[in-house]
Amino acid sequence: MADTVNALLLREVKTRFGSNRLGYFWALFDPIAQVAFMATIFTLIGRESITGVPISLFLIVAILPYKLFSKLLPQLSAAVSSNKALFGYRQVAPIDPVITRLLIELVAFVVVYLLVALILTWLGIDAVPDDFLKLLLATLLLVVMCLGLGLALCSATIYWEDTPKLLSIVLMPMFFISGIFFCATMIPAKYWFLFDWNPVFHVMELSRDAFFSSYQTPVGDWAYLSVVSLGCLALGLGSYQINRLKFVTQ
Amino acid sequence: MIKLENLSKYYKTKQGRHYILKDVSIELPTDRNVAILGPNGAGKSTLVRMLGGADLPNRGKISSDKRISWPLGLQGGLQGSMSGRENVRFVARIHGYKDTREIENKVRDFAEIGKFFDEPVKTYSSGMRSRVTFGLTMGFDFNFDVLLIDELSAVGDANFKKKSEALMKEKYAQTKLIMVNHSVAELKRFCDAGLVIYNQQLHYFDSLDDAIEEYETRYVSNR
Numbered sequence: 064m065a066d067t068v069n070a071l072l073l074r075e076v077k078t079r080f081g082s083n084r085l086g087y088f089w090a091l092f093d094p095i096a097q098v099a100f101m102a103t104i105f106t107l108i109g110r111e112s113i114t115g116v117p118i119s120l121f122l123i124v125a126i127l128p129y130k131l132f133s134k135l136l137p138q139l140s141a142a143v144s145s146n147k148a149l150f151g152y153r154q155v156a157p158i159d160p161v162i163t164r165l166l167i168e169l170v171a172f173v174v175v176y177l178l179v180a181l182i183l184t185w186l187g188i189d190a191v192p193d194d195f196l197k198l199l200l201a202t203l204l205l206v207v208m209c210l211g212l213g214l215a216l217c218s219a220t221i222y223w224e225d226t227p228k229l230l231s232i233v234l235m236p237m238f239f240i241s242g243i244f245f246c247a248t249m250i251p252a253k254y255w256f257l258f259d260w261n262p263v264f265h266v267m268e269l270s271r272d273a274f275f276s277s278y279q280t281p282v283g284d285w286a287y288l289s290v291v292s293l294g295c296l297a298l299g300l301g302s303y304q305i306n307r308l309k310f311v312t313q
Numbered sequence: 314m315i316k317l318e319n320l321s322k323y324y325k326t327k328q329g330r331h332y333i334l335k336d337v338s339i340e341l342p343t344d345r346n347v348a349i350l351g352p353n354g355a356g357k358s359t360l361v362r363m364l365g366g367a368d369l370p371n372r373g374k375i376s377s378d379k380r381i382s383w384p385l386g387l388q389g390g391l392q393g394s395m396s397g398r399e400n401v402r403f404v405a406r407i408h409g410y411k412d413t414r415e416i417e418n419k420v421r422d423f424a425e426i427g428k429f430f431d432e433p434v435k436t437y438s439s440g441m442r443s444r445v446t447f448g449l450t451m452g453f454d455f456n457f458d459v460l461l462i463d464e465l466s467a468v469g470d471a472n473f474k475k476k477s478e479a480l481m482k483e484k485y486a487q488t489k490l491i492m493v494n495h496s497v498a499e500l501k502r503f504c505d506a507g508l509v510i511y512n513q514q515l516h517y518f519d520s521l522d523d524a525i526e527e528y529e530t531r532y533v534s535n536r
Binding site for chain 2: 066067069070073074077078148149150151152153154155308311312
């Protein structure tokens with residue numbers, strides 16, 4: 064399996080980032096440019112800071128995990144269907160491309176996160192999380208949720224091949240309801256119910272809570288997020304186990 | 314010996330399940346070169362793919378203590394969006410090779426398709442495809458006991474045929490074939506035993522001539 068994932072990794076990296084080195088630059092530059100754009104806009108129109116935190120950093124802490132979510136989920140859910148031809152080799156199991164894509168997105172995420180933190184530090188903003196372990200846990204729960212949903216969607220794609228199209232429609236409004244350019248304390252408490260069903264909103268709230276000791280989330284709930292994430296993972300693994308033969312034969 | 318136990322394979326169609334094989338239990342020898350005979354759509358390619366692990370039966374299982382190749386043929390094996398070289402590299406890597414350059418060069422020299430080796434496989438002609446597929450197995454030292462061949466040699470030009478036959482005889486003296494081919498002459502040259510597919514069952518014949526005889530009485534009406 065390690066050999067297979069290695070082979071898939073090298074192949075996928077090449078198709079994703081192109082064959083020249085400029086591809087790697089674009090892969091990193093694209094999310095950084097987006098973050099910089101958003102941060103600049105909101106700094107220009109908004110207040111200087113929120114609960115003593117520079118608004119750019121406040122946004123970045125949510126934008127980066129959101130980018131991970133919005134890239135990882137479609138990538139994972141298409142992992143099996145776009146590598147079908149390779150299952151002809153018995154060494155390649157359907158889970159292998161899923162693991163491969165998970166690794167690629169995670170590495171890209173960590174590198175971008177570090178680069179952005181470096182740039183912010185260079186600009187004179189203190190970009191070190193106050194509670195690193197909690198931040199890590201929130202991110203991990205997000206990744207677990209994506210993995211579970213991705214696997215479940217891989218299975219769903221067998222039965223209904225338009226699943227990815229539906230996914231991209233569902234993901235569109237997620238940007239606006241996941242608490243990226245706002246946080247729970249900006250919303251009147253009686254309207255929290257509009258957002259607090261959304262596990263991604265919890266990820267953002269808890270990430271900010273972990274990153275800034277001055278921000279205390281009134282909504283973010285570790286128990287809820289954990290249950291949803293592990294539930295998704297169970298669903299994903301279960302549907303994979305049930306459909307593992309169909310992935311190869313179809 | 315390849316053992317098939319209670320093997321069933323069907324495809325789902327709009328009119329229900331279309332069985333290709335139903336409750337097949339048979340032992341195929343691996344010390345003979347076996348030709349698989351049957352008309353179009355009888356399930357020859359599917360059988361070869363199942364033997365090679367590229368497809369799975371709906372019920373039952375296939376087991377063997379021999380090393381069986383993946384199905385070499387026009388259909389599978391190579392991925393269209395990757396170049397010939399990348400395909401070779403990929404196959405080498407999943408078999409655990411770290412340095413793939415030597416194998417790449419071997420396959421390139423064998424295939425003799427020039428600059429197309431670095432073009433996507435989907436731009437290849439069927440002959441070029443089979444050159445790469447064939448080169449792939451020849452470039453490695455897999456020591457397969459059984460090679461699965463699905464209509465592979467049917468497409469090469471005379472020069473390539475000669476070359477691949479010579480190499481196969483030399484390198485794979487110990488290797489046996491399981492082969493699908495619509496040309497009886499081709500089968501007669503390589504194989505000495507036959508397997509006929511009819512009534513969703515497999516019928517093994519120790520002599521190829523008997524198998525061809527059986528195939529013709531079953532399927533060829535105006536003989």
